[in-house]
């Protein structure tokens with residue numbers, strides 16, 4: 333395993349001036365010929381994205397794209413892992429705006445395409461779901477901090493709350509009789525976590541815009557935390573003074589903490605978190621014997637955020 337290398341290109345370099353890695357004009361997969369037909373995960377009209385390569389890369393084998401886009405959690409489209417790919421075809425992620433408000437000097441509504449024009453980079457991150465499967469995914473996005481900077485957080489802001497879109501007409505589980513979760517799906521981070529350079533808003537993976545099942549058109553990626561923090565299809569980001577509600581923590585506080593840092597030493601009440609199953613090549617439930625790393629392997633970068641905290645209490 334190659335050691336994790338920090339980003340060589342500082343986030344501050346991602347400016348409007350850096351036009352050379354702007355979002356390029358879009359190449360429809362239909363125009364990409366045989367490529368479009370190669371993998372089942374591409375059958376959602378995903379578009380090519382231009383992104384500057386970044387040195388965030390754990391140096392591990394990538395999870396095949398077909399697995400990344402066919403084995404998902406996105407309860408708005410169903411509770412089974414295959415449901416999001418199957419049931420998200422009616423979801424239309426364009427055009428899209430994100431409202432950023434709360435304890436900020438300059439609340440604003442951002443058009444997603446305009447944000448993407450600021451420049452994107454590709455980062456390869458280890459991801460791990462609380463249910464013990466893990467993947468290595470080449471995400472495309474930008475640091476959340478660069479968006480937060482634009483709205484000028486007030487000194488009193490301590491947390492960041494995120495909210496997923498509510499569209500019963502396009503999200504089948506939002507119109508069912510028995511809805512599996514309260515909507516909107518919500519999540520939160522402490523402001524310092526949200527501003528950490530590892531935290532990105534992602535608009536793509538594997539060189540293309542996000543497939544609907546992965547959270548189109550924009551989702552959160554916090555690679556040192558369990559997957560449920562990675563809220564999808566975000567429409568609103570609110571800076572708050574109090575710790576925000578998060579969907580899974582509210583539903584089952586003893587099973588899903590607010591922090592949700594990947595931690596092999598803290599088991600989920602119903603299963604061990606000490607090992608994980610790296611998804612790849614169709615063997616989802618193969619050997620569940622890969623040791624889980626503290627902070628998902630990003631401890632050198634993020635452990636200091638939690639100095640002095642008991643992480644078995646703040647799990």
Ligand SMILES: Nc1nc2c(c(=O)[nH]1)N[C@H]1C(S)=C(S)[C@@H](COP(=O)(O)O)O[C@H]1N2
Nearest residue numbers: 404405406407461496517559560562563564
């Ligand atoms: N809006 C919304 N976001 C969500 C979820 C969801 O059900 N709804 N599921 C979460 C969970 S539990 C996981 S593990 C990840 C899965 O992301 P992936 O399907 O892209 O791997 O999305 C997270 N984000």
Ligand SMILES: [Mo]
Nearest residue numbers: 461462559560
């Ligand atoms: Mo998850």
